[in-house]
Amino acid sequence: MKTASKGIWQPIALSESIGSEVPIRVCYEAKEVALFRDGIGKVRALKDRCPHRRVPLSLGKVIEGELRCAYHGWTFDGSSGACTQIPNLSDEEKVPSRYKVDAYSVHEDNGFVFLWSGQNPPSKDGDKPVFAANEDLPLYGNVIVPLATSAYRLAMLDGPETLIGIHNIGFTDFFLGDPVTRDGIIQVERNAGWIRRGKPPSKWATDYPFILRTISSFEDGTIIHQLFDDKEQIVAQIYMSIFPGTRSTTNIVWRGNVNFNHKDAGKISRTKAPIDIFSHLDGEAIANLLVGPSSQFQEAV
Amino acid sequence: MAKVAKKQQDWIPTNYDLRDTWFPVAHATDVSANPVRRMVHSQPYYLWRDNGTANAAEIHPHAFTAANKPSATAFTGGSYYYPVCEQYGYIWAWYGNPGNADMALLPHIPFLPKNGDIPKYMRTTIRFDACSALSVENLLDLTHADFLHGEVIGGEGESESDEITFDYTSETLTRVRMVVGKPVAPVMKWLGGVRATHQEFRSTLHVHLRSGFCISYPRFRPGFDIPNVQPFVPNGSHRSRVDQIFNLTDAPLIFRRIMPKLAYKVGPQDNYVMRPQNPRYLEPSPVRDMHSRFDAPGNRYRFLMQALHERQSKGDYSYGSDADTGADITEILGMEKSID
Numbered sequence: 001m002k003t004a005s006k007g008i009w010q011p012i013a014l015s016e017s018i019g020s021e022v023p024i025r026v027c028y029e030a031k032e033v034a035l036f037r038d039g040i041g042k043v044r045a046l047k048d049r050c051p052h053r054r055v056p057l058s059l060g061k062v063i064e065g066e067l068r069c070a071y072h073g074w075t076f077d078g079s080s081g082a083c084t085q086i087p088n089l090s091d092e093e094k095v096p097s098r099y100k101v102d103a104y105s106v107h108e109d110n111g112f113v114f115l116w117s118g119q120n121p122p123s124k125d126g127d128k129p130v131f132a133a134n135e136d137l138p139l140y141g142n143v144i145v146p147l148a149t150s151a152y153r154l155a156m157l158d159g160p161e162t163l164i165g166i167h168n169i170g171f172t173d174f175f176l177g178d179p180v181t182r183d184g185i186i187q188v189e190r191n192a193g194w195i196r197r198g199k200p201p202s203k204w205a206t207d208y209p210f211i212l213r214t215i216s217s218f219e220d221g222t223i224i225h226q227l228f229d230d231k232e233q234i235v236a237q238i239y240m241s242i243f244p245g246t247r248s249t250t251n252i253v254w255r256g257n258v259n260f261n262h263k264d265a266g267k268i269s270r271t272k273a274p275i276d277i278f279s280h281l282d283g284e285a286i287a288n289l290l291v292g293p294s295s296q297f298q299e300a301v
Numbered sequence: 302m303a304k305v306a307k308k309q310q311d312w313i314p315t316n317y318d319l320r321d322t323w324f325p326v327a328h329a330t331d332v333s334a335n336p337v338r339r340m341v342h343s344q345p346y347y348l349w350r351d352n353g354t355a356n357a358a359e360i361h362p363h364a365f366t367a368a369n370k371p372s373a374t375a376f377t378g379g380s381y382y383y384p385v386c387e388q389y390g391y392i393w394a395w396y397g398n399p400g401n402a403d404m405a406l407l408p409h410i411p412f413l414p415k416n417g418d419i420p421k422y423m424r425t426t427i428r429f430d431a432c433s434a435l436s437v438e439n440l441l442d443l444t445h446a447d448f449l450h451g452e453v454i455g456g457e458g459e460s461e462s463d464e465i466t467f468d469y470t471s472e473t474l475t476r477v478r479m480v481v482g483k484p485v486a487p488v489m490k491w492l493g494g495v496r497a498t499h500q501e502f503r504s505t506l507h508v509h510l511r512s513g514f515c516i517s518y519p520r521f522r523p524g525f526d527i528p529n530v531q532p533f534v535p536n537g538s539h540r541s542r543v544d545q546i547f548n549l550t551d552a553p554l555i556f557r558r559i560m561p562k563l564a565y566k567v568g569p570q571d572n573y574v575m576r577p578q579n580p581r582y583l584e585p586s587p588v589r590d591m592h593s594r595f596d597a598p599g600n601r602y603r604f605l606m607q608a609l610h611e612r613q614s615k616g617d618y619s620y621g622s623d624a625d626t627g628a629d630i631t632e633i634l635g636m637e638k639s640i641d
């Protein structure tokens with residue numbers, strides 16, 4: 001989500017994951033962030049390191065809308081990062097104003113929580129992310145996979161079946177033309193069909209019932225998948241945010257939907273994870289992927 | 302080995318490999334004819350008994366006859382054997398130049414019998430997921446109990462007065478806390494049978510800096526004393542081990558039996574914060590820690606450790622004239638008399 005202020009609004013968490021009692025921890029590259037909701041339910045992001053004795057603030061609790069460290073109870077305001085309380089100080093004693101922790105800009109929209117990654121703060125209201133806006137995305141999840149982010153993104157173009165699944169749908173590696181690159185994205189289309197008795201779609205089909213379109217952003221690592229039929233009607237879609245975690249892992253935060261009103265969608269299970277973003281990866285399958293559309297991605301980058 | 306030879310810019314507790322001191326490497330009762338292995342910093346200590354006499358060596362006794370026997374280090378002066386002795390229920394082994402080992406440097410523990418005659422249930426072994434110095438800091442700190450240990454020892458509650466003082470030499474730090482009108486902690490009420498609603502509480506902690514050997518003397522009135530020792534033996538930069546001994550002969554029977562076991566509940570609560578804290582102290586940080594006035598004893602501890610470390614990195618391992626580590630501390634602890 002590049003914006004005018006030279007920064008990125010990276011979706012780093014799901015709205016559902018963030019509560020007003022205990023914080024969660026998210027690692028975004030070298031940044032360790034504690035996320036919680038303040039007294040009015042607004043999401044706040046603080047550096048996950050107490051300035052007192054370096055304990056992760058994400059181990060603490062939210063008390064009256066502020067984040068209290070688990071070790072000695074120093075308490076921090078989510079919007080400014082200011083330390084508002086050091087327990088046992090007398091009424092006359094004030095916490096020095098320089099006692100604070102880094103506070104990061106966050107924005108919540110359509111089930112995603114975005115963290116601003118720019119050096120300078122985002123400009124006021126013009127700079128809001130638009131990822132997944134206006135979509136109804138009732139399916140969601142987040143996983144961490146043991147694969148570096150750049151490798152994950154390339155594998156997603158060459159063989160998405162190694163990383164994600166839509167129940168009963170088989171993605172083929174018959175790419176429909178070359179990838180299209182425009183406006184900071186690369187778009188790849190491939191045929192997809194039903195999995196029958198555990199078998200992938202036949203190589204010999206005259207036509208396939210679906211096309212999987214994958215749109216991958218160069219800038220912020222978001223990926224959108226759209227599965228549509230021969231009438232160009234969307235059957236399922238997945239919005240994924242992919243960003244580097246610690247130790248060369250990749251964080252994935254995603255939301256999606258399946259159009260169960262579609263005539264064919266009955267074959268996609270409503271109960272058995274209609275959309276599955278794999279947390280356990282088949283290393284051999286990924287290693288053996290042949291280079292396809294990812295070559296254009298690398299060129300474009 | 303020290304990672305930074307020049308003056309420390311930041312507190313790096315994982316870095317203080319202080320030498321020429323005795324470490325209580327094991328409960329005396331844990332050492333038998335079968336060798337056990339312990340660590341002090343990065344030195345291995347194999348401990349076993351020959352006809353009842355304790356040995357401490359840097360290789361396994363079987364390795365003495367091995368063809369590819371590793372060579373002995375300066376820690377044993379080439380002999381493979383560390384200076385060793387037995388007192389207060391511990392096997393003590395020397396860490397440093399064996400030529401400087403001196404029994405007079407052993408800490409004095411006025412509430413433990415020298416011959417180590419202590420019931421088994423008063424001994425515990427707790428592993429801490431942080432280096433020794435961070436663990437000592439945790440023990441010196443008094444403000445975390447409300448947040449980490451509230452459910453076991455009970456919240457502190459409001460007291461009439463609460464005073465913390467401390468004193469130090471170049472080798473020891475003594476912190477005394479005096480609380481008047483302290484609401485009786487649940488553990489004292491339910492297990493200690495204390496009927497009063499409020500108590501007077503005097504708690505002394507005497508820390509031997511080089512070894513992380515902590516002597517703790519909490520006294521409750523009305524109530525009883527819970528003297529105990531907590532040796533934070535450094536086990537590399539990431540972990541420490543505590544073979545704790547209580548002397549609870551003063552306490553009611555049920556308290557006596559249960560109190561040592563509480564250490565197994567309290568230890569993991571400390572580890573909850575110290576475990577992720579330790580990696581953040583492995584390297585100097587550009588951002589310094591912030592302090593409150595409650596950190597004064599802990600900050601003094603940091604300062605004294607840094608001073609010792611600096612002195613030792615210049616090759617000076619001697620004990621300063623202000624420091625008699627073997628001195629009688631009966632009075633410092635607020636005891637009437639030593640039990641021996």
Ligand code: FES
Nearest residue numbers: 050052053069072
């Ligand atoms: S480490 Fe957070 S309050 Fe002390």
